Amino acid sequence: MSDNLPQEVVFDILARLPVKSLLQMRCVCKSWNSLINSPNFITSHTNQTLANNNNELVLLRHHTDGKDQFTVHCNNNTFNECTTFDCPFTNWTKYYFRVVGSCDGLVCLSSHDQTAILWNPSIKRCLNLPTPRITYKSHGSYTFFLGFGFDPLTNDFKVVRLVYFHTNFGYRLPAEVDVYMLSIGTWRTVNTVAPSYSLMYCVSHAFVNRACHWIGFEAMTKEIMRYLILSFNISTEVFREIKLPDCVANVFRLIASVAVYEESICLFHYDRDWGYPSKNCDIWVMKEWCGRVLD
Amino acid sequence: MSSSLEKNMLILRSSDGEEFIVPEVVAVMSKAIKNMVEDECASNTIPVPNVDANILAMVIEFCKKHDESEAEAASDLKTFDSEFVNRGQEALYDLITAANFRDVKELLDALCQNVAEMIKGKSVHHIRIQFLGYQLFEILTSNFIWNIWCDRDFD
Structure with a gap:
């Protein structure tokens, strides 16, 4: 039947299948295999899946019994578990992996020893990113931050790496910026100069509107900080700053994280309870884009 | 030149020579026929080569249902679609070929979805x-x- 069907109809039929079936159907014949592996088909299948998928999912990482585990849950009142993924690369590093971000079914993971991995859990394949330009060996001590997202302009996944060298009193500003493009497979230094803000350590990163967002700050005096959200657009490779409300921006030692809420950026602000985050949390959602381009 | 017959009816002729009188609104659900009508190259009868009377009747039945039931609940239409495409493999193949060649989007969608379900x-x-x-x-x-x-x- 399929031999006689026009190629575009076979394409249309296969694009409606779930990933698991597609993996098996690659073995049916050579023409199906090359069709399913073609970038054109993958893009079309991803778009179709995203368009038809109306139940949102949440990815959780556990660390139980010395083993990293990932579970996917439905984002509704039941919070039922849909799938479990075992971490396929536990032996790769002695540190645990933290989730940098996820985008269109790909997950970016990073460990403290500079290993960064792109992982596609549904086809069980992962890619170890090449060694970046700046390493502890070559440049000494520094702190790095990662961002991960999909650039629809170039139809490519990108990983951003901001490196802050350590000085006697803190970070050396501005940060060094490198970008990894999945289609090219190498790191590239970005020419735009990063703004002179430090980033809050160990905070999550949020990808929305083609831009990675982190919480940044500048030291007004030795004790007083001004906090803001720093964004990096992965299409245009331009930094922007988003001002925070005064009651958050001028807090003494802010405890907060950024996240995505209904296609816009939001901020979780925790009260301080003897230096630790309390159970109370304010959530700020940005209504209108009011970012300022930084030169 | 009468691109649209009296009362906006068109005559479709299948590959084996049978003729069907179909309202224009139904016939133009096929993009290929719609283009012909718009370009005013549709004479009294429109030949539909490669599609025999049996299959053409099925396609027309599908298009009529979809034309009538625009106001109807989408779930009813879905049930009709899934029953309509539930056929033997030979008929399915002929229907897909006809829907693809004549560019009937709704029908092709329903058929492809059905074959995908069969493959799953x-x-x-x-x-x-x-x-x-x-x-x-x-x-x-x-x-x-x-x-x-x-x-x-x-x-």
């Missing part, structure tokens, strides 16, 4: 024999490497 959960061997008409001999020779592949567990 079937084994690779099943697909080869049922859909591709492979003979056992061919599978054993040309696809030997692929057979090793499909024994792998993808769960």
